[in-house]
Amino acid sequence: MSEFVKKQLVNIWQTTLKLIEDSGQFDPAVFNIWIKDSQLYDLDEDFATILVPYKINKQIMMDSIGFIQQILSGVIEHDVACQIFLQEEMNRLSSSSVAKARNEVMFENKIKEDYTFENFIVGKNNREAQAAALSCCYYPGKFNNPLFIYGNSGLGKTHLLHAIGNYILTNKPDAKVLYIYSEDFVTLLIESMKNKTVEEVKERIAEVDYLLIDDIQRLTQSASQEVFFNLYNKLITNHKQIVITSDIHPNDLKGIENRLISRFSSGLSVAIGAPEFETAKAILSKKMEGREDTIMIDDDVLDYLATKFSSDVRKLEGTLNELFFKAILYNPDRIDLAFAKEIFKEDPVMLRERSELTVKQIKQAVCEFYGLTRHQIESKSRTKNISTARHIAMYLCRKHLELPYVKIGLEFGGRDHSTVMSSYEKMVNLLKENDVMMQAVIRIEHQLGLS
């Protein structure tokens, strides 16, 4: 990059920063500590690459990325999407040959052979999703485009995507099918932007006949959304089939632009729910088929597991693995109900029924984790770790107890319901970005027997 261009970038960014500072959007302290030290590293027709020193700078700026984008676009007088990098992320990839090699990895066949339609058990909970997935195989790009499958974690969404992929690989070997996990898509784009291979990546994706994109709720970077939006339009116009999964309904997706959400809703959205007892039991029997364990398992053990764990098929499957594993350790004659009950007695999920969970327990678990008192998290204190703990506790109350915001506000020192609501929404977004916070939440949830 020439000195002249570098200087121009510095000027553009100085002007942008001044406007951001004057806008009053950020508290002056926040601006000085976390925003001022950013740099405009690169700028082209579509993208601005911003460099920041620490993760926290990135998190705070990502929180207001739309605003920053708007100001910068105003300064340069055309619309750009901003991408924020840490210096270390920037250092990770230096040569374009490495980038090309990485692109290759991304385009490798990622379809898992053992997730097929044949071993997908159909029940009331997933019948519509399975039928819609099959229709995409028979009539690609025709009826349900895009097909949007949504439902809680562990209910078979990824399995169905791979089943489509396997069907195509077997029955239409000439068709190109690409399975991408949304987070990998973001990584692919980030790296290709840095190495100027975005166009190549876009062209390669635009060539596919089937795009299977998993966990779209993780597509939260605005620059990737821009690229995805363009690709999406191109593929749909060319009658290529797109299948998307998500853990929530398209209308509830947070951090994803409205124009994308409205596109997602233009095809068919189908829900996938938790299996009923019979389906859960059939899934267990199916999962047993391929096992080589010689130990016998009583039928009423399967009944017991299907009743207790059917809200999450991944967990249901995990319990089976755990039973066989423990059977190797303790060597019983066969796995009977008493043995199974004994094993799962230690599991916190079994010890605490979800319905027993209370606000008090949530507060207590959060306080224990952060070493605070209940009085502190209910107080108005704005000390960083107290307010973080409070936000997490309020978030957990909403997520697991589904309490009205008004009620949560009352539980936490008489806060206004709109404050609680915006705090909850911020936390949902923050958790997508902030690993440390996410780990804290996971550990607290585990403590409460929720994971």
Ligand code: ADP
């Ligand atoms: P999701 O993507 O919805 O989080 P997965 O597709 O990863 O869930 O499913 C979790 C596990 O449960 C996988 O091992 C999958 O094979 C299994 N599973 C879920 N639903 C079914 C089903 N209907 N039949 C067979 N296996 C299933």
Ligand code: MG
């Ligand atoms: Mg999945």
